[in-house]
Amino acid sequence: AQKVTQAQTEISVVEKEDVTLDCVYETRDTTYYLFWYKQPPSGELVFLIRRNSFDEQNEISGRYSWNFQKSTSSFNFTITASQVVDSAVYFCASFGNEKLTFGTGTRLTIIP
Amino acid sequence: DTAVSQTPKYLVTQMGNDKSIKCEQNLGHDTMYWYKQDSKKFLKIMFSYNNKELIINETVPNRFSPKSPDKAHLNLHINSLELGDSAVYFCASSHGPPKGNTIYFGEGSWLTVV
Numbered sequence: 482a483q484k485v486t487q488a489q490t491e492i493s494v495v496e497k498e499d500v501t502l503d504c505v506y507e508t509r510d511t512t513y514y515l516f517w518y519k520q521p522p523s524g525e526l527v528f529l530i531r532r533n534s535f536d537e538q539n540e541i542s543g544r545y546s547w548n549f550q551k552s553t554s555s556f557n558f559t560i561t562a563s564q565v566v567d568s569a570v571y572f573c574a575s576f577g578n579e580k581l582t583f584g585t586g587t588r589l590t591i592i593p
Numbered sequence: 594d595t596a597v598s599q600t601p602k603y604l605v606t607q608m609g610n611d612k613s614i615k616c617e618q619n620l621g622h623d624t625m626y627w628y629k630q631d632s633k634k635f636l637k638i639m640f641s642y643n644n645k646e647l648i649i650n651e652t653v654p655n656r657f658s659p660k661s662p663d664k665a666h667l668n669l670h671i672n673s674l675e676l677g678d679s680a681v682y683f684c685a686s687s688h689g690p691p692k693g694n695t696i697y698f699g700e701g702s703w704l705t706v707v
Contacts, residue, residue, distance in 0.1 A: 514693035520634075526683060526698035533693070570634055579691040580626075580649055583636040 483508050483577040487584035494563055495592045502558045502587045504573030510534075514576040515549065515556045520586070521569040529571075532556065563591045596620050597699035599684045605705045606674055613670045614702045616684030624648070624691045625667035627659060630681040630701070639682075642667055643690050674706045 484507040494500045506515060517529040530540060532549050540547045544561045560567050568591045573584045597618045606612050618625065626649075627639040641649040645661045656672045671678060684699040 512693075516695070518698075524681065524703075525700045526636075526685075528695055528697060531693075531695045572636065576693040576696075580638045580641060580651070581628075581696055582638075586634050586636075 483510075483513075483575040483582040485573050485575050485582055485584035487571075487573055487587050489587045490585070491588045491590070493590040493592055496565060497562050499559060499561050500563055500589065502560075502571050502573075502589065504556045504558065504584060506554050506556060506573070506575045508575060508577055510577050516574040516576070516581065517547065517556075517558050518572045518574065518583075519569045520572065526572075529558075560589075563589075565591045565593050567591050597684055597686055597697055599682075599699040599702045601702060602700065603703045603705075605707060608674055608676060608706055610674050611670070611672045612674060612704070613668055614682055614684075614704070615666070615668045616699060617666050618684075618686040618697075618699075619665065620686055620688070620697065622686035622688050622697075623664055624687045624689065625661065625664070626685040626687075626696065627667065627669050628683040628685060628698070630683060632680070636683070640667075640669075641691055648691060671704075676706050679704055679706045 486505045513534045515532045519527045546559045548557045570586045572586045624643045626641045630636045639653045640659045642661045658670045661667045681701045685696045687694045687696045
């Protein structure tokens with residue numbers, strides 16, 4: 482069974498600081514997929530990134546970057562130069578057994 | 594132009610009532626899902642359908658009955674609503690069979706049972 486752990490329940494940083502959200506996954510599959518979703522205060526779930534288990538290259542998209550390390554079963558998410566609009570709950574998720582299993586989420590608050 | 598749309602967005606109803614939430618996707622996807630988010634923000638799958646066939650039924654009470662009239666629609670009917678059913682219900686869809694393609698979510702339906 483898939484398991485995703487987001488140990489950070491809540492994080493607050495001052496605007497323009499960098500912040501990293503941690504994600505640790507457990508799986509017995511050799512092929513698996515990892516995701517990050519953002520849930521802003523308005524409530525919708527916004528897809529951010531999908532990464533398959535064969536691709537350990539880090540990815541950067543604007544101020545967002547993701548660090549995938551199979552050796553530590555981690556898929557961490559960094560926001561550089563944070564902005565108030567980044568305030569949201571962020572979910573890490575793993576796909577296996579035909580379903581997406583979510584972590585418990587990290588609530589990120591950016592203080593202006 | 595909403596890709597995955599759910600109606601209604603907000604629903605307040607009394608215990609014991611029966612209610613439905615409708616979901617439609619215009620992405621041409623083959624697989625659709627229902628997820629439930631509880632008051633602690635925990636997200637858990639309830640059902641998934643691939644080309645109208647049930648794939649996953651995640652030990653959901655049989656008061657919950659999904660119906661997929663075609664692969665673009667997956668509706669959720671709930672009988673005899675209970676207080677504990679209060680939650681946000683998300684419909685979602687993905688391309689092809691459920692093998693790890695990106696899952697796109699609707700905006701959620703906030704159900705409050707009083």
